[in-house]
Amino acid sequence: MSSLTNGDKQIQIFQNVDKLPLINTKPGAWVCDLGSAEINENPYTGGIFIKDELAQDLNSDSFPVNEWKYILEGEWHMIQNGKKLIAKPGDVVFVPKGAAFLSLKNPFKAFFVTNRGGVNHQPYVKAKL
Incomplete structure (x- = not known):
């Protein structure tokens, strides 16, 4: 990470985010x-989210936060109200707090911004190394 200082405000550049450590929060979710x-x-918190080939379908009856995802790789397949939605690289998805949807198991990678604030994620017990 590089930073430039102007007064007390710092601009931060996160280089090589593909090499930053990921926390496995549930099977197939990093x-x-x-x-x-x-x-x-x-x-608000921003970061990288990866759903890999081990992920299963995930049903959300009421999504807990507002969240924006910018799809970097793969495709995010969802079903809401019987309609299939597919977000591809370059697409931005807004998921409002309280949304009900099914996130299918397709692998994808995204940059996210959410209003959950900083969270100490608990690693999934059977995380792959």
Whole structure:
């Protein structure tokens, strides 16, 4: 990571994010929180999310936070209200808090921004090394 200083504010560049450590939060789901910031007194977090070939379908009856995902690789396949949605590299997806949908097991990689603030993710017990 490189940074430039101007007063007390720092610009941060996260280089080679593909080499940053990921935490396995559930089978096939990996996350790397790059950092958090306060926006209008609400904590936001940004980072990398990867769903790999071991992931299973994930049903969300009520998504817990607002989240933006920018798809970097693969495709994110979802079903909401009986309609199949597919996000491809270059697409941006907004998932509002409370959304109900089924996330299918297709592998993908995304940059995310969410209003959950900084979280100490608990590694999945059977994480692959």
